[in-house]
Amino acid sequence: MSKSTSDDNIFQAVACPTRRALLDALALGETNVSELVALLEVTQSAVSQQLAILKGASLVDERTEGRFRYYRLRAQPLAEIDAWIGRYRAHIEQQLDALGRVLDAMPDERPKRPRKRGRSL
Numbered sequence: 001m002s003k004s005t006s007d008d009n010i011f012q013a014v015a016c017p018t019r020r021a022l023l024d025a026l027a028l029g030e031t032n033v034s035e036l037v038a039l040l041e042v043t044q045s046a047v048s049q050q051l052a053i054l055k056g057a058s059l060v061d062e063r064t065e066g067r068f069r070y071y072r073l074r075a076q077p078l079a080e081i082d083a084w085i086g087r088y089r090a091h092i093e094q095q096l097d098a099l100g101r102v103l104d105a106m107p108d109e110r111p112k113r114p115r116k117r118g119r120s121l
Contacts, residue, residue: 010077013057018042019050026060026073033069 013019018040025031025039033051037044051071054060059078060071 009057010059010080013054013059014078014081016050016053018046019054022047022050022054023059023073026071027075030070030072032071036071 014023021040022036025036031039033044033047036047036051040047051060051062055062055071057077059074061074063070063072
């Protein structure tokens with residue numbers, strides 16, 4: 001099975017927890033590097049480096065205003081990941097349906113409570 005370089009870049013970009021956290025933050029709206037640094041509690045260098053990778057995968061757009069750079073999410077490339085995961089949804093749903101049938105077939109038993117012991121005088 002052949003994958004494009006674009007697909008590889010997107011999958012690699014979302015593989016890192018820090019980059020996923022950046023995407024989550026950018027999903028809330030456009031923001032600058034300083035705000036991202038404060039939000040994620042990582043160094044400015046680390047944020048800038050991870051944003052460059054996300055930008056290379058076309059997952060973020062960048063604009064400059066004065067001395068600040070602002071970033072915003074480009075969610076469209078994530079559709080490639082969704083399409084890949086979609087191929088497995090039917091399989092997962094079949095497994096969940098089978099589990100549901102097993103659980104439905106089980107008798108409804110209430111857990112027994114331990115009896116309270118009375119005090120003897």
